[in-house]
Structures are given as structure tokens and as C-alpha cells.
Amino acid sequence: MTTTLERPPKAPTTKVKVELSDRGRAERKLGLLLSTPAVVVMLVVTAYPLLNALYLSLFEYRLTNPEGKTFVGLRNYQVVLTDRLFWTDVANTFIITVITVGVELVIGFGFAMVMHKAIFARKTLRTSILLPYGIVTVVSAIAWKYAFDLQSGFVNQWFGLGDFAWFSHRWSSLAVIIFSEIWKTTPFISLLLLAGLAQVPGDLDEAASVDGATWWQRFYKVTIPNMKGAIMVAVLFRTLDAWRIFDNIYIMTAGAQQTESLSFLTYKQTITRTAIGLGNAVGVLLFLSVVLIAAIFIKGFKVDLSQVRGGK
Amino acid sequence: MKSRDTHWGWIVGAVLILIWSAFPIVWILSLSFKQPGEVIGGNPQFLPKNWTWSNYDYVFSIPLFTHALVNSIGISLIATTVGVVFATLVAYAIARLAFPGKGLILGFALAIAMFPVASLVGPLFDLWRNIGLYDTWLGLIIPYISFALPLALWTLSAFFREIPWEMEQAAQVDGATNWQAFRKVIVPLAAPGVFTAAILTFFFCWNDFVFGISLTSTDNARPVPAALAFFTGRSQFEQPATYQAAAAVIVTIPVIILVLLFQRRIVAGLTSGAVKG
Numbered sequence: 001m002t003t004t005l006e007r008p009p010k011a012p013t014t015k016v017k018v019e020l021s022d023r024g025r026a027e028r029k030l031g032l033l034l035s036t037p038a039v040v041v042m043l044v045v046t047a048y049p050l051l052n053a054l055y056l057s058l059f060e061y062r063l064t065n066p067e068g069k070t071f072v073g074l075r076n077y078q079v080v081l082t083d084r085l086f087w088t089d090v091a092n093t094f095i096i097t098v099i100t101v102g103v104e105l106v107i108g109f110g111f112a113m114v115m116h117k118a119i120f121a122r123k124t125l126r127t128s129i130l131l132p133y134g135i136v137t138v139v140s141a142i143a144w145k146y147a148f149d150l151q152s153g154f155v156n157q158w159f160g161l162g163d164f165a166w167f168s169h170r171w172s173s174l175a176v177i178i179f180s181e182i183w184k185t186t187p188f189i190s191l192l193l194l195a196g197l198a199q200v201p202g203d204l205d206e207a208a209s210v211d212g213a214t215w216w217q218r219f220y221k222v223t224i225p226n227m228k229g230a231i232m233v234a235v236l237f238r239t240l241d242a243w244r245i246f247d248n249i250y251i252m253t254a255g256a257q258q259t260e261s262l263s264f265l266t267y268k269q270t271i272t273r274t275a276i277g278l279g280n281a282v283g284v285l286l287f288l289s290v291v292l293i294a295a296i297f298i299k300g301f302k303v304d305l306s307q308v309r310g311g312k
Numbered sequence: 313m314k315s316r317d318t319h320w321g322w323i324v325g326a327v328l329i330l331i332w333s334a335f336p337i338v339w340i341l342s343l344s345f346k347q348p349g350e351v352i353g354g355n356p357q358f359l360p361k362n363w364t365w366s367n368y369d370y371v372f373s374i375p376l377f378t379h380a381l382v383n384s385i386g387i388s389l390i391a392t393t394v395g396v397v398f399a400t401l402v403a404y405a406i407a408r409l410a411f412p413g414k415g416l417i418l419g420f421a422l423a424i425a426m427f428p429v430a431s432l433v434g435p436l437f438d439l440w441r442n443i444g445l446y447d448t449w450l451g452l453i454i455p456y457i458s459f460a461l462p463l464a465l466w467t468l469s470a471f472f473r474e475i476p477w478e479m480e481q482a483a484q485v486d487g488a489t490n491w492q493a494f495r496k497v498i499v500p501l502a503a504p505g506v507f508t509a510a511i512l513t514f515f516f517c518w519n520d521f522v523f524g525i526s527l528t529s530t531d532n533a534r535p536v537p538a539a540l541a542f543f544t545g546r547s548q549f550e551q552p553a554t555y556q557a558a559a560a561v562i563v564t565i566p567v568i569i570l571v572l573l574f575q576r577r578i579v580a581g582l583t584s585g586a587v588k589g
Contacts, residue, residue, distance in 0.1 A: 027410055035402045037401065111329055114326055114328075131567070133578075134567040137521060142557065143340040152351035152352075247537070262428075267526065287428055290426060
């Protein structure tokens with residue numbers, strides 16, 4: 001640059017500037033062009049349907065009576081929010097989310113520590129833990145359903161439970177649903193935690209050890225604080241994922257014994273569609289609940305999503 | 313003494329991980345080789361009494377499964393290819409080009425990753441019926457692309473951060489255009505990342521159930537996970553358990569192959585987006 005400054009003012013600096021901005025403009029154009037297909041396809045599938053859901057939720061609208069479509073304002077929301085079924089489903093979704101994420105965090109940490117300290121068979125362990133992650137959720141639901149099933153299952157036989165019908169009671173059904181969800185998604189959380197563990201500086205742990213810290217103290221005071229970011233990101237993603245649980249419930253109980261989740265209720269109302277307006281009101285509430293959870297995590301727990309975004 | 317304790321602790325942990333992962337797979341495999349009659353009496357044993365291939369013969373004889381298998385393979389492969397191409401273009405633009413709205417695109421992708429899919433299927437169902445996409449391949453390919461994009465996008469962004477971009481500039485100095493520099497220099501460097509994104513995207517598409525069950529109604533486009541929900545016994549006195557198990561084993565085979573072959577890439581892809589590399 002200094003050479004440019006030393007040049008006589010006659011030199012075409014303006015031309016250089018124009019070239020740069022031409023180039024800048026071309027770059028801008030190319031950037032937008034390259035992003036267009038992805039953005040368009042994402043918008044088509046999310047923004048439009050969401051606005052449509054919002055719009056339809058303001059109407060009394062049954063497919064059986066399309067002529068009777070009338071604007072009712074927020075009445076559908078009032079109906080949903082005062083319905084006991086809705087709150088039962090909120091409770092189910094909440095219970096499933098809290099238990100699965102909590103248990104997965106503990107087991108996932110255990111698995112991550114084992115993989116981190118792997119003396120041998122490192123590759124075998126990682127390969128095997130990817131199996132539950134990769135397996136189709138419906139397949140996992142089928143496997144566990146028939147394991148607990150009275151007719152085909154071995155669980156009762158192995159644990160001496162006689163003819164206890166798991167899927168005939170609300171809490172035992174939810175327990176099996178939660179169990180299968182934990183089996184399938186613990187690997188995901190443990191791999192994220194493993195990546196977090198790799199970032200904990202080893203010398204810090206060693207120093208604490210030399211200073212006489214117990215295993216628990218080192219874990220609690222050195223390991224955890226150093227991988228807080230990884231933990232929060234893992235918990236946020238698993239929480240939102242568990243919150244929309246659908247597949248396991250559909251396969252195992254189809255919502256019987258009061259085991260519906262919010263996603264299942266939305267599906268039932270909008271696709272089996274007795275009442276489109278009401279169903280979309282549930283869908284909008286489901287969406288808002290996700291926004292709320294995300295906001296709590298990001299604002300409340302200060303989860304740094306710039307890490308996730310792949311930004312610097 | 314202490315180190316031997318941790319050693320044993322590690323071995324127990326490692327064995328637990330192996331059992332955790334393998335057990336349900338062994339169980340569904342065992343179930344798929346049982347005779348249908350074996351699962352209706354109650355108190356069956358874990359392994360089959362009489363091993364049989366008949367469940368596999370049966371599922372390959374019904375269009376409910378064979379068509380679904382073709383649908384699943386076709387839809388997943390197309391959605392993966394298109395989705396990864398889209399994601400690569402965006403990730404490249406974000407990593408390399410100065411243009412407005414980068415943050416917006418990344419934020420939007422992040423929001424979609426968190427999106428509760430169920431709140432969209434109702435309106436999508438209406439929309440697809442109106443424009444003729446209901447119960448077609450394209451009707452599933454489009455939502456698969458958009459919901460797999462965020463994962464592919466992060467994976468690729470993380471990989472692209474590691475690429476030595478000076479090489480591209482060098483190519484441009486030598487007179488290559490943006491596009492040539494991209495195709496000749498960057499694509500070969502980026503290929504491993506793109507491949508990883510493709511595997512993760514494929515898993516996503518292969519796994520989907522919500523769209524599959526909501527946006528299809530016949531063999532025309534119904535993927536395997538949705539078809540599994542429609543299995544019945546050969547007669548009303550039969551449970552569909554063993555047939556479902558056989559079909560479940562078949563759709564698990566590609567997953568196992570991909571995991572065995574590309575373990576390292578999958579782990580790297582899953583964690584690259586979540587933790588600073």
C-alpha cells in the first residue's frame with residue numbers, strides 16, 4: 001500500500017476503487033445467488049406453512065363443513081388452553097423431555113469418559129455407539145415395543161414381572177417410551193460431550209491432582225467448567241429434540257393410555273383432521289413453546305450459539 | 313491399586329457401551345427369525361426356537377414393503393444429493409464471499425433445526441394437496457432437503473474453515489475466475505466435508521417418520537418407516553411382530569454399513585458443528 005501512496009496523484013486510484021467495488025458487487029451477487037436455492041427451499045417448507053397455520057388457527061373450520069368456515073379470533077386458543085387433554089399432553093411432553101435429557105446427560109457423560117480414556121478398542125467403541133444414533137427411530141421403537149410386549153417380549157420373563165401389561169397403564173407406557181428414547185439418543189449427547197472433554201486442558205487436571213484434589217473435585221471444579229459450552233449446546237439440542245417426540249409414541253401406544261405428546265396431538269388434530277382451526281392452534285402453541293425453550297436457553301443460560309453456527 | 317481400579321472401571325464401562333449398542337439389534341434380529349406363531353403364546357424365549365427365513369420371504373412379497381423400500385432409497389438419495397449441493401453452495405458463499413445476510417441465513421438454518429416439525433405437517437398437507445405434491449416423491453424430497461440443510465450447512469461450514477483458502481486466491485491470481493477456482497481448487501479439498509454432510513443428510517432422510525406418515529397415503533411415495541406402521545399379520549390371528557422385525561432389519565443394514573465404513577467421518581461431522589474445532 002505504501003507504494004501506492006508514494007505514487008503521483010495522477011495514478012488512477014479511483015479506477016482501482018471502482019474495480020474493487022465492481023468485484024465487491026460481483027461477489028455480493030454471487031454470494032446471494034449461491035444462497036438462494038437453500039433459502040428458498042427452507043422458506044417454502046417453513047415460513048409459508050407456519051403463516052398458514054397461524055391464519056387457519058383463527059378460524060372455526062372443519063373439513064366436514066367447509067362452508068361453515070368463520071373467523072373466530074383467538075377462540076381456538078382459548079378452547080385449547082382450557083382443555084384438559086392439552087395440559088395432559090403438555091405434562092407428558094415435559095416429563096419425557098426432563099427425564100430423557102437428565103438421564104442421557106448422566107449416562108452420556110459416563111460413556112464419554114469411557115471413550116475419552118479408551119486404552120484400546122477406541123474405534124470399536126465409537127463405531128458401536130454410532131449404531132443407536134444411526135438406527136431409524138421407528139425401528140428402535142419396534143424393537144423395544146416387542147421386548148416389553150406381553151405376547152412377544154422377554155422383559156417380563158427375565159425380570160419376573162409375570163403378566164404385567166406395560167402398555168395398559170399410562171406411567172409404564174411412558175416409562176417404555178422414555179427408555180427407548182434414551183437408548184436411541186444417548187450416543188449423540190455422549191459424542192458431543194466427548195468432543196467437549198477433548199478440550200479440557202489436561203495439565204489443569206493434572207495440577208489439581210498434584211494439589212491433592214479428589215476425583216470428584218477435579219470433575220466438578222476442572223472438567224465441568226471447562227466444557228460448559230459443549231454441555232449447554234448438547235442439552236439445548238437434545239431438549240428441543242425430545243420436546244417434539246413423535247415416532248416412538250406413534251409406534252408404541254398411538255397415544256393410548258394418555259401418552260400423547262404435543263407433536264402427536266398436533267398431528268392427530270391436523271392430519272386426522274376433525275378440526276383444522278383447532279389443530280393449527282395446537283401447532284402454533286407447539287411452535288411458541290419451542291421458541292420459549294430456545295429463548296430460555298439462549299438468554300437465560302447464555303448458550304453461545306455462535307459456536308454451533310460454525311462462525312468464529 | 314488405584315490405577316488398576318480405573319482400569320477395571322474402564323473395562324466395565326466399555327463392555328456396557330458395547331451391550332448398550334448391540335443388545336436391541338440382536339433382539340430385533342432374533343425376532344425376525346422367529347416363526348409368527350412363536351410370539352403369540354406369551355413367554356417366548358429370547359432366541360428363536362425354530363429359525364426361519366419365512367418373515368423375509370413374506371416382506372419381500374408384499375408391495376407395502378417392496379415399494380416402500382424403493383421409495384425410501386430413491387427419495388433419500390435424491391434429497392441427499394440436492395440438499396448437499398445446496399448446502400455446499402451456501403457454506404462456500406458464507407466462508408468466502410462478502411455479501412449481506414450471512415448471519416440471517418445461519419440464524420434461519422439454526423431456527424429450522426429447532427423447528428417442531430409437527431406444527432408444519434397440517435398446513436403442508438393442505439398445500440401439497442392443492443398443488444399436487446401430496447403422496448409424491450417430490451412432496452417428501454422438498455421437506456427432507458430443507459430440514460436436513462442446517463446439519464449439512466454447519467458440518468460444511470466447520471470443514472470449510474479448515475481449508476487453506478490462499479490456494480484459491482493463488483488460482484485467481486493466475487487468472488482463474490471465482491467459479492474455476494471453486495471447482496478446480498476448492499472442490500477436491502472440500503470433498504471429505506461434503507461427503508460427511510452427505511452421510512448425515514442421508515441418515516436424516518432415511519430416519520424420517522413424521523413427513524412420511526403425514527404426506528403420503530399409498531405405496532406411491534410411502535417410505536419404509538411409515539410403511540412399518542401399516543404392517544399386519546397374514547391373518548387376523550397373527551401378530552405383525554416378526555414381519556416388522558424382518559423389515560426393520562433390512563432398513564438397518566445400510567445404517568450399519570455406513571457406520572462401519574465411515575465411523576470417523578460421522579463422529580467428526582456430528583461434533584464439528586457443536587464444538588469449536
